[in-house]
Amino acid sequence: MEAKTLLFYLFSAVLLFAALRVITARNPVHAVLYLVLAFFNAAGLWLTLEAEFLALALVMVYVGAVMVLFLFVVMMLDIDITRLRQGFWANMPLAATLGLVMAAEMVWVLSTDFFASGVFFNESMPADYSNTKELGRLLFTDYVYPFELASIILLVAIIAAVVLTLRRRTDVRHLDPAKQIAVKHADRIRVVQMPAEKEAE
Amino acid sequence: MEDSVLQSFQWFWNLFGLWDWVWGWFAPLWPLTWWIIKILAIFVPLLLGVAYLTWLERRVIGFMQVRMGPNRVGWFGLLQPIADGLKLFFKEVILPAKADPWLFFLAPALAMAPAVTVWAVIPFFDGGALADLDAGVLFLLAVTSLGVYGIIIAGWASNSKYPFLGSMRSAAQMVSYEIAMGLALVCVLMVSNSLNLTDIIRAQGQGVFADYGAGFLSWNWLPLLPMFLVYLISGVAEINRAPFDVVEGESEIVAGHMVEYSGMAFAMFFLAEYANMILVSALVSIFFLGGWLSPVGFLPDGVHWLSVKMFFILLCFLWFRATFPRYRYDQIMRLGWKVFVPLCLLWIPVVGVWMMSPFNIWK
Numbered sequence: 022m023e024a025k026t027l028l029f030y031l032f033s034a035v036l037l038f039a040a041l042r043v044i045t046a047r048n049p050v051h052a053v054l055y056l057v058l059a060f061f062n063a064a065g066l067w068l069t070l071e072a073e074f075l076a077l078a079l080v081m082v083y084v085g086a087v088m089v090l091f092l093f094v095v096m097m098l099d100i101d102i103t104r105l106r107q108g109f110w111a112n113m114p115l116a117a118t119l120g121l122v123m124a125a126e127m128v129w130v131l132s133t134d135f136f137a138s139g140v141f142f143n144e145s146m147p148a149d150y151s152n153t154k155e156l157g158r159l160l161f162t163d164y165v166y167p168f169e170l171a172s173i174i175l176l177v178a179i180i181a182a183v184v185l186t187l188r189r190r191t192d193v194r195h196l197d198p199a200k201q202i203a204v205k206h207a208d209r210i211r212v213v214q215m216p217a218e219k220e221a222e
Numbered sequence: 223m224e225d226s227v228l229q230s231f232q233w234f235w236n237l238f239g240l241w242d243w244v245w246g247w248f249a250p251l252w253p254l255t256w257w258i259i260k261i262l263a264i265f266v267p268l269l270l271g272v273a274y275l276t277w278l279e280r281r282v283i284g285f286m287q288v289r290m291g292p293n294r295v296g297w298f299g300l301l302q303p304i305a306d307g308l309k310l311f312f313k314e315v316i317l318p319a320k321a322d323p324w325l326f327f328l329a330p331a332l333a334m335a336p337a338v339t340v341w342a343v344i345p346f347f348d349g350g351a352l353a354d355l356d357a358g359v360l361f362l363l364a365v366t367s368l369g370v371y372g373i374i375i376a377g378w379a380s381n382s383k384y385p386f387l388g389s390m391r392s393a394a395q396m397v398s399y400e401i402a403m404g405l406a407l408v409c410v411l412m413v414s415n416s417l418n419l420t421d422i423i424r425a426q427g428q429g430v431f432a433d434y435g436a437g438f439l440s441w442n443w444l445p446l447l448p449m450f451l452v453y454l455i456s457g458v459a460e461i462n463r464a465p466f467d468v469v470e471g472e473s474e475i476v477a478g479h480m481v482e483y484s485g486m487a488f489a490m491f492f493l494a495e496y497a498n499m500i501l502v503s504a505l506v507s508i509f510f511l512g513g514w515l516s517p518v519g520f521l522p523d524g525v526h527w528l529s530v531k532m533f534f535i536l537l538c539f540l541w542f543r544a545t546f547p548r549y550r551y552d553q554i555m556r557l558g559w560k561v562f563v564p565l566c567l568l569w570i571p572v573v574g575v576w577m578m579s580p581f582n583i584w585k
Contacts, residue, residue: 050378054325057371077360085367086397089374093393096378096386151356153417198556 028069036062049095057088074153224256260352264341272496273303279540286544310492313485318380321482325379330483330490333372337497340365344504345420347514347525358419359411362505363404366460369498370396373462373469373479376491380482388478391551392462392469398558399459405566406453409446409573410509413584423513427523429583435519441512445583448569450510452562454535457502459554461495463539465546466554473548503535504528511535 039059046052060083067076160168235241248255277292277299284291292299317323343358345351355361370393377389411417414425429440443450459466470478480491507513511531516523549557577584 050325054375073357074360077357077364080364081360081367085364085370085400089370089393089397092374092378093390096374097390151417153357153360196552198553 329376402562438517507531
């Protein structure tokens, strides 16, 4: 067997196992860590497809930043697992239907001529081909408007999230570091000269 | 280099007249062996560097604070790190009763692994990298961003208050300063037009000053001076060193995520922290101080220059620790988000306009 095929099966097996554990793990922190493992193996799969930018960006953005914050939140939550499991069977039919629809859609997309033809994956690029550079060139030439549009939508989402959660509290004292640094000792300390007390006679 | 190593093996086995027999079964294993030799050639000096960095830190800070530092074990205390290592090695590793047993022992490994893995792409001399990746900088950013997991998991798995507070602090701090570091690197990538670390160093060897033999003025630190400072300071914050060491601030939360660890499990965190220190010094040297390049034209380039630059940066880290009081937590966040990130966002268009103008110095 070719090394690449072997790697593919290794990454896929660990990916499937980790994905399964994400939804079956009892402890939410364990579930998040399995999700991290799943992302890592997905990145490995993309590396075997010579998509090194996507693979490294996945590790950098999802594993390095998003999942860290996710873990942060999950650790802070006070999760009662028995209460979470109460609605399991009641919600099962809806969840199963949604899952089946998604699986059917994926099968439908992947069985189209575009993916089935295989031209997509078999072409191996020369060693000096830089995936990152090509992607950057495309993003800033052919797809510059969709790209900028996407970034503006994300910016709007960021600002909306900040505005929705910003609470201006009036009962806290704010510090202005510039003012703190500019303070001179004369502003804070008053030296009072007092005459020495008279000796008791 | 591979050939000369092979020849020395051949010479050795020929002393016994066994070369043909040895090579007969060893030939298919040679590529793997060569990789392992290269990995050890990076890993062993790294561990020695970590050991003697702890000694250097205690001696240098001792000198700055007018005291002795370790000077009893060996000549000038030079055997002190070995003694400390042996002590930690033979201590009991205690597992707290309510800790998560798997994650508790996974955490030190997760802290150590990225600190060592990143060295695969560091070029020590021209062509002297274990893996000369074209996406080297991406690999580096991806792997260093994993270092925070060891700390967070350690804090949570210990099931104790101080470690948890420490890990919460580190999660927020490391994610914040990664952004400033990444944005500072964007400027470096723009001027060197490559993601390959070797190419980034080579690009710094070209320029007006380099042509006159004063190469150190052509390195990135001068034209990108604000980014150099941002990267250096963010680097200190990223490795949780003083004055940004709130993650393990002794006076507040004892030792942060490491409170419940003992013996070798603790030593792994310690090793990871110092390996990261050496790593950040190497990265600053590569991105801004010309890596292996010689500062002046009449001296040869080579790995010794990288060592000198790394040593200088490491001394600065020790110097910071002996000089500055610990930052308050909200001020760390303020510095990262309200000073460094806007400065980087401002400097990226400045460099972009500079590169498009007739005054472009990076052609």
